[in-house]
Amino acid sequence: MGDSHTSHTGVRFELLGPLRALRDGVEIPLGPPKQRAVLAVLLLQEGRPMSYDGLVEAVWGGSPPVHVRNLVQKYVSGLRRALGDGPLLEWTGSGYRLSGAAVDDLRERRQLVDAALAARDAGELRRAAELVARAEELWRGEFAEGLAAPCLAAERLRWSEKRLSVLEARLAGQIEAGRPFESVHELVRLAAAHPLRERPVELLMLALCRAGRGTEALLAYEELRRRLAEALGTDPGPALRSLHARILRQDPALLAEPVPVG
Known part of the structure; x- marks a missing residue:
């Protein structure tokens, strides 16, 4: 911008x-x-x-x-x-x-994400991915990085979650557009950075599966299952367990189904 x-x-x-x-x-x-x-x-x-x-x-x-x-x-x-x-x-x-003042990069980000959502809804997946990538480029670090204040700390957490959700939506769109290979490395890094978050692993499993690497997809599930058990004493959620079961039985519909981006 x-x-x-x-x-x-x-x-x-x-x-x-x-x-x-x-x-x-x-x-x-x-x-x-x-x-x-x-x-x-x-x-x-x-x-x-x-x-x-x-x-x-x-x-x-x-x-x-x-x-x-x-x-x-x-x-x-x-x-x-x-x-x-x-x-x-x-x-x-x-x-x-x-x-007479506005947070200009926040406004620009909002406009780009809104335009990306409209493009996605219109079936223009490549344009949607480009718009989201431009929105991501506006980030120079954490929200209000380096400023200690209770209000800003809360906003920093909120914006970290929003940023992650948009990133996950972009990667889901990339897989849906038939480019799973391009997503794998970024999803591996995202899953490593957020080891207890399920959505990056779900997308990684889908990308690996569609790239013909089903065994690696199952390994990614097992690694997350072990991390969740050790840290929280829980199992992966229903969406991830369902995907794991479908990969195990080599569900042919999985290869062609749209990826949920929400």
Whole structure:
């Protein structure tokens, strides 16, 4: 996407990785980590006022420092100086409001994923995969990486799950489009990175099966079953057990069936 897509005030904000603000492609220094956390939290309000108490809770949690009011005023003043003309950070009487600003990479990601879903529903699987790949390229690291704040920690977890789900949907679409070989290596890495998550192993088993590597698909199931038993004392879920049974009996329909992408 590049840095040409910015808020109407000329400043581009990004949160899919470390927080960045860019004016004309040049990064704006945003000050110390807590000041950056205040900005990230206010950006996520999308122009809605946030009460003083709500801001303190979001940035510091239930045990803020003694002089937190002074810190909030200091950081707000610092952000006003850093952002200069353009985005407006003001006290409305009911809370702090940041207007004239948007999280541009989040908006672009949403547009790309929506377009990918529309393409998938229209049967344009290759275009859907390309759009999702472009959405993934917007990520530069973890969500709001490096900023310690309860609100941002919760958002980081939520976005990690959303990112994984989109990645899994892209790989499912790739298998469905008849390109299982292209998916195998990425699915092996994904399963290793999330050893107790079942969906990557389910997709890996499908890809291996359709690539004529049924024995490896069964081994992938056994490895996950062992990991789940050791870590949680549970078995794989019904979708995975059903797929395992179908591979064992060499179900011919399995090779041609569409892959569920949800």
